[in-house]
Amino acid sequence: MSVEATIVRHKRREQATPGGTHDRLIHVLLIALPIGIGVLVALMILAPLSTGGEVSFLLDRNEVDLTENRMTVDNAMYRGADDEGRPFSVQAGSAIQRSSEVEKVEMNDLTARILLAEGPAVLTAQEGTYDYSQDTVDFPGAVNFTAADGYRMIARNVSVLLDERKLVGEGRVEGRIPSGTFSADRLEADLQERTVSLIGDARLRMEPGALKTP
Amino acid sequence: QTIAGFNSNQPVDYAADRIELQDRADRVVLSGNVVVNQGDLRLAAGRTVVNYTNTDALRIQRITATGGVRVTRGNESARGNVGVYDFNRRIITLVGDVALKRGTDTLNGGRLIIDLKTGVSSVDGQSAGSSAATGGDGTTTDNRGRVSGSFSVPSE
Numbered sequence: 153m154s155v156e157a158t159i160v161r162h163k164r165r166e167q168a169t170p171g172g173t174h175d176r177l178i179h180v181l182l183i184a185l186p187i188g189i190g191v192l193v194a195l196m197i198l199a200p201l202s203t204g205g206e207v208s209f210l211l212d213r214n215e216v217d218l219t220e221n222r223m224t225v226d227n228a229m230y231r232g233a234d235d236e237g238r239p240f241s242v243q244a245g246s247a248i249q250r251s252s253e254v255e256k257v258e259m260n261d262l263t264a265r266i267l268l269a270e271g272p273a274v275l276t277a278q279e280g281t282y283d284y285s286q287d288t289v290d291f292p293g294a295v296n297f298t299a300a301d302g303y304r305m306i307a308r309n310v311s312v313l314l315d316e317r318k319l320v321g322e323g324r325v326e327g328r329i330p331s332g333t334f335s336a337d338r339l340e341a342d343l344q345e346r347t348v349s350l351i352g353d354a355r356l357r358m359e360p361g362a363l364k365t366p
Numbered sequence: 367q368t369i370a371g372f373n374s375n376q377p378v379d380y381a382a383d384r385i386e387l388q389d390r391a392d393r394v395v396l397s398g399n400v401v402v403n404q405g406d407l408r409l410a411a412g413r414t415v416v417n418y419t420n421t422d423a424l425r426i427q428r429i430t431a432t433g434g435v436r437v438t439r440g441n442e443s444a445r446g447n448v449g450v451y452d453f454n455r456r457i458i459t460l461v462g463d464v465a466l467k468r469g470t471d472t473l474n475g476g477r478l479i480i481d482l483k484t485g486v487s488s489v490d491g492q493s494a495g496s497s498a499a500t501g502g503d504g505t506t507t508d509n510r511g512r513v514s515g516s517f518s519v520p521s522e
Contacts, residue, residue, distance in 0.1 A: 169390040303389070329389060330420055336385065354385040356394065358416070359377045360453070362422050 223249045228259065232287055234315040238267040242282050242314075255285040264289055266317055268344050271300030275312055277309060287314040295319075297343060305329045305348075310339060317343045325350075332358035372407065372439075374453045379403045380427065381415070393417055402429060407482075409451065411435045416439060426453045437480065442468040442487065444478055456482040456498075473515035483504060489513050504521035 167174050178307045202218075228247035233239055245261030259282055264275040277295040282288075290311040297305040297319070307327035319341040327336035329348060339354030351354070383398025394416040396402075402409040403425045412433020428450055435449035437458055447462030456478055464478040467486055475489035489514050 189399055330385060331387065331389065331392075331394070331418060334385065334387065348387040348389075350385040350387070352383065354380075354382050354396075356380040356385050356387070356396075357377055358380070358394075358418070358424060358426060360375045360426050 156360075175238045190197075222251045225249075230282060230284055231315065232259070232284070234266065234287070234317060240264065240314045244280075244282075255283060257282045259285065259289075262289070264312065264314065266314060266343070268299060269319065273299045273343060274295065289314065299343075299346075303330065303346065305341070305343075307339065307341070307348070310341075312343075321341060332356050342353065373405065374456045374482065376405045380414075384412075389420075392419060400431070402431075404420065407439045407469075409435065409437050409449065411449065412516070419432070428452045430456075439480075442466070444480065444487065446478060458482065466478075469514065471517045473513065475513035489515070 162307065166172060166313050171283045225247045226245070230242045231239060232241075240293075241264070242259070243263045243265075244257075244259035247257045247259045249257045258279070260279050262275075262277050262280040262282075266273050266275070275289075275295055275297050277289075278293055279293045280289045280291045280295070283290070288311050292309065294306055294308045295310060295312070297307070305319075305327060307319055307321065307325060309323050310321035310327075312319050319339065323340035324335065324337060325339040326347075327333070327339070334348070334350055334354065334356045336354035338349030339350055342347040360366075368484075378443045380394070380396055380400065380402050382396035383402040384396070385487045386395040386397075388395065395413075396416070397413045399425060400411050402411075409429070409431060411431035414429055414431040416426060416429050416470055418424060431449040431451070435446050436487050437444045437449060438458065443465045444458075444460055444464065445462030446464040449458060449460045451458045460478040460480075461476070464475050466473040466489055468487070471487045478487060480487045482506070
């Protein structure tokens, strides 16, 4: 036989001799492996019982953080029907209802839509408080009313009665309609008939030649 | 001779106890010590109705004033039961127990026409129906359509 073959055979014989490297390896494994299995089994049994890793706490009702807003809604939409059964809707960027007893919802970036004879009309305002028990919206600031045919009215410090399609204002109100700008102590406006009654120290300014859009 | 060439397109300011804006009828009804100001012209009355058109731009057609009308402009002031300010012809017509005062001169009669273009005010007798009929305040000096006046010559 060739020299390499004899060398290979000699190495194998050396490895296979009792007490060689292979035997020592097997002896070590003979002990290590069963111990490993035992440890693993022990871990699998004991692990769920031990409470070390668990996350648990006691919820204490008094210490929990209370939010004062009872209900905050984004893109809120409220629907209803006016006294002639025609639908109206009040939509807001964000709406906050302070508490469930108060049936008022404070709204920002508000759009109210009502239906008039000529078609839908829109009231938009930066902020308003919608009272859904009486179907009214109070506008501390300005409200823009735009009718289907482009008729526009701007009024300040007024409220809209959605079911009667009317604007009413108690404190000093002011505003603008196509024919001029006005202010008065009290205001009652019928959005359908487009009449505005100004009561108490009423002022009106008409500018002949002024263009139609208020 | 008041200053001629009054511009009727100046803004008009109204003040009253109550103003009814009726947009569909293109009309405004004012009641309760109404005061109308336009430039240096001032009209005060018990009740007024303003008619306007608002097709492309706002144009006031006329103002009808009732319930005792007083018009003042510069040193001229006129009084009557009923007044109509016609914006297109730029004249103010006062009817019924009319009295015109300019400086120290006075002129009374049935009907007064103030022409804002020329600044001429003319009083004539016929008062378009008896002055009492237009709801004058009772004591009308019915001088059967005659004009009476008093002029004072400025003494040097």
